Amino acid sequence: MANDQTNASPDASNEDRRFFLKQSIAIAGLSAVPTGLLQAALEPDDGPVGNAVKIQLSLTINGKRKRISVDPRMSLLDLLRENLGLTGIKKGCDFGQCGACTVHIDGRRTLSCLTFAVMQHGRKVTTIEGLSHGGQLHPLQEAFIKHDGFQCGYCTPGQLMSGIACIREGYADSPDEVREYMSGNLCRCGAYPNIVDAILEVKKEGLKV
Amino acid sequence: MKPFQYLRPKTVSEAVSMALDNPEAQYIAGGTNLIDLMKRGIASPPKLIDINHLPLKKIEHRYDRIRIGALALNSDVAQHKLVKTRQPLLAEALLAGASGQIRNMATVGGNLLQRTRCSYFYDVALPCNKRKPGSGCGAEGGINRTHAIFFNGSEVPSCIAVHPSDMCVALAALDTSVVVAGPAGERRILFKDLHRLSTKEPEMDTTLNPGELITSIEVLDNAFTGHSHYLKVRDRASYAFALVSVAAALQMDGGKIWDARLALGGVAHKPWRYWAIELMLRGQPPSEKLFREVAEHELQSARAGEHNAYKIKLTANAMIAALKIAAGIS
Numbered sequence: 442m443a444n445d446q447t448n449a450s451p452d453a454s455n456e457d458r459r460f461f462l463k464q465s466i467a468i469a470g471l472s473a474v475p476t477g478l479l480q481a482a483l484e485p486d487d488g489p490v491g492n493a494v495k496i497q498l499s500l501t502i503n504g505k506r507k508r509i510s511v512d513p514r515m516s517l518l519d520l521l522r523e524n525l526g527l528t529g530i531k532k533g534c535d536f537g538q539c540g541a542c543t544v545h546i547d548g549r550r551t552l553s554c555l556t557f558a559v560m561q562h563g564r565k566v567t568t569i570e571g572l573s574h575g576g577q578l579h580p581l582q583e584a585f586i587k588h589d590g591f592q593c594g595y596c597t598p599g600q601l602m603s604g605i606a607c608i609r610e611g612y613a614d615s616p617d618e619v620r621e622y623m624s625g626n627l628c629r630c631g632a633y634p635n636i637v638d639a640i641l642e643v644k645k646e647g648l649k650v
Numbered sequence: 651m652k653p654f655q656y657l658r659p660k661t662v663s664e665a666v667s668m669a670l671d672n673p674e675a676q677y678i679a680g681g682t683n684l685i686d687l688m689k690r691g692i693a694s695p696p697k698l699i700d701i702n703h704l705p706l707k708k709i710e711h712r713y714d715r716i717r718i719g720a721l722a723l724n725s726d727v728a729q730h731k732l733v734k735t736r737q738p739l740l741a742e743a744l745l746a747g748a749s750g751q752i753r754n755m756a757t758v759g760g761n762l763l764q765r766t767r768c769s770y771f772y773d774v775a776l777p778c779n780k781r782k783p784g785s786g787c788g789a790e791g792g793i794n795r796t797h798a799i800f801f802n803g804s805e806v807p808s809c810i811a812v813h814p815s816d817m818c819v820a821l822a823a824l825d826t827s828v829v830v831a832g833p834a835g836e837r838r839i840l841f842k843d844l845h846r847l848s849t850k851e852p853e854m855d856t857t858l859n860p861g862e863l864i865t866s867i868e869v870l871d872n873a874f875t876g877h878s879h880y881l882k883v884r885d886r887a888s889y890a891f892a893l894v895s896v897a898a899a900l901q902m903d904g905g906k907i908w909d910a911r912l913a914l915g916g917v918a919h920k921p922w923r924y925w926a927i928e929l930m931l932r933g934q935p936p937s938e939k940l941f942r943e944v945a946e947h948e949l950q951s952a953r954a955g956e957h958n959a960y961k962i963k964l965t966a967n968a969m970i971a972a973l974k975i976a977a978g979i980s
Contacts, residue, residue, distance in 0.1 A: 496656060513654065513656035513698070514651045514653065514654070516685075535689065536686055536689065536690075537682060537686060537751075537752065540749065540751060543751055549725075549754045550750060550751045550754055551751055551754055551755055552682070552751045552752065552755065555681060555682050555685050555686065555752075555755065556680075556681050556685065556755065557656075557678075557681065557685065559656055559700070560678070560681065560700055560702060562658075603750065603751065606750065607750065610750070612750075620887075620888070621887075621888050622750050623750075624749055624750075624887075624888035624889035625748070625749025625750050625751045625752065625889055626749075
């Protein structure tokens, strides 16, 4: 199989190519992708950015600038979790329905599962790991603990990222408003009333979020 | 997911020429519909043209209209002062759609071009004329609770899914043009002519030509402010598609309706506007009786399937409720 893959992009480094080949073989083994398609992915770059092999991008993640090369099919969620080890952010449905993967991009809440990492070139990403500073929890994290805003905790990172955005956007003035503007974050344990209380309290106290 | 070529043009003309090279190429903006479909193997464009770096985000008032760039985010449009004051119906409809996160990602152009779809479109194990033309319709003999009740006359539709956008229902009710860039330059499409019905070629949701790129929409000024309402009925209180939605806008003076607009979502393959009702309302004093009469008149042409007969009554009641709120009568 490796012999079929000699048509690699001229600008791909050997290391990248080896990684890609390993990945391709793994993909082919798992899902029986015809080798023709994998070959198509290795055709030389004919555009201003690149083909499906690897694309360079620059991202600021939790304040640190990173240059990374990624397969353009990789979601921002997978990049953060699988490549950069930021596993605080969770993969729930992976189809934009549950909100567990919510991060902030340029300060705005976004679903990291429904965007390709390459589309976020040049942006600033904040994950749950970027919330606390020097061991000091974010006020909404403190409020979630105080109000018992979770049971299993799986949806909690997404709830926190969305809750902070909800306060910043100015939609946290009543329980109804919080429920409406937090509707993109599901909690199968049903901690909703406590989540609403935590968000309302942080908003009411006027704490900086 | 199948590999694709990823391109990032810097100008509109560069984007259009990239798309013209390959009829299967697709533009991507917010990606909230397309990436979902790509992950499920329903869409597999060999070439993806990321238009997010094009200068198409501006929202401005020019002469007699608001012009909204195709890349303006749904959340930005809903919160924009010009939109809130001059086209509150549009702001209301946008906030009724999707979730806070998705509104921060989805663009105006992408909202217009999201697929008309149902759960059979997503289920690759079952037939779907839209996904695979000629394969049949899973919903016709299946569960069709959320499906269409209005069609093109008595013709047999090849797809009974409904267009899921809220924004588009408001735009259908207002005087909207869609500005498109293509190989031959710029053209304007009246909103009613952008989306297609499904009698033929259900795989095509719009009338855009290959390579054409939506660059902005224009919504004409009107005198509906203070007398418009977007009513959305759904299975749960938030973050769900409409079973039925109504965009109602009235121009009122001296206790009479001088102009009226009415469009519905969740009932047809495209946002459904009621020109006949609008004419019937003109010159009349608003009343529940009047609204009931016009709603029942229009619904005579509705056609339900096995599971969605409830939509006929629901649509009538939603129309009456929305018109009453718009007219300010209780």
